[in-house]
């Protein structure tokens with residue numbers, strides 16, 4: 001398996017069903033060595049690995065003209081067998097001692113295919129199939145190049161803590177930040193027994209789905225029942241959601257600092273719900289200092305849903321288990337809260353000890369590590 005990438009690949013020398021899966025790095029290419037029966041597993045990992053621009057499954061060939069032309073013919077036959085009737089060859093020769101230059105590779109390779117596979121013709125403008133030849137330390141010929149997810153390798157942009165609810169938005173937010181190279185930790189707040197165990201499991205499943213894209217996620221699960229009950233006892237009902245968000249932010253910031261994450265990430269999108277007006281977003285983050293990244297802030301719900309479908313999270317996100325936020329949410333929430341009033345109401349809650357206890361009692365799971 002040949003990967004064009006700026007990225008590292010996960011877990012070199014992992015044992016697959018067919019034996020050891022090995023990783024070799026080269027200039028501009030990574031090579032994943034595996035047995036045929038492990039190819040589906042490797043391709044599954046590569047298809048979800050952020051930072052990979054593309055990959056192809058291929059054999060390593062002897063670096064002789066005969067072996068390369070033979071491989072071209074095999075690729076030509078493969079294309080024809082798939083009902084493809086035209087092709088183009090692209091060639092790259094980093095080893096300049098090889099007797100054919102890239103022009104020679106294209107023309108000799110093309111000639112060999114045309115002689116051996118009469119149904120195929122050359123079409124350089126609109127080819128049905130593209131055969132690539134690379135002459136490096138060995139020769140590689142392939143026609144099955146696949147596009148990767150692109151983006152920047154996860155971990156190159158520091159780590160952030162994703163507030164992961166059970167909804168549609170936050171997994172997408174985590175994916176977008178991971179695509180910019182950010183390593184992701186996640187925190188989920190639940191209000192068991194007011195929220196169900198299924199709601200908690202849904203968050204775990206979402207962390208697993210997202211973790212498969214970013215080389216695993218550590219998910220911190222934190223009980224917020226006492227804090228929600230405190231809000232219910234001591235606050236005006238219209239403020240309940242904004243105050244809950246403020247408590248989540250405070251707790252998440254403490255956690256992020258303790259695990260050395262550099263920012264918080266949320267799935268908030270401007271004006272999507274009452275707690276996401278610009279005024280309420282200002283209240284929400286008013287008592288913390290870490291930056292809050294909101295990659296969905298300018299996206300509409302349709303685009304967010306499309307992205308959730310693309311990453312395979314949507315079906316899980318729409319399972320009908322209510323999370324802690326919906327439990328005590330007011331019918332008529334405050335729409336344009338003032339940070340000063342929010343802060344005064346928040347003081348009344350005396351959250352410090354409750355948040356300390358919630359953090360101490362948290363459960364941490366590893367999700368989506370391969």
Ligand code: ATP
Nearest residue numbers: 163164165167168169170187188189266267268323
């Ligand atoms: P989502 O679809 O991600 O649940 P939403 O549209 O339902 O988002 P809210 O419920 O207002 O919006 O939540 C806004 C953001 O707050 C979420 O995207 C998430 O980042 C965070 N959040 C909400 N509930 C939780 C929770 N139970 N645990 C962790 N983070 C949460």
Ligand code: MG
Nearest residue numbers: 165166167325
């Ligand atoms: Mg939600």
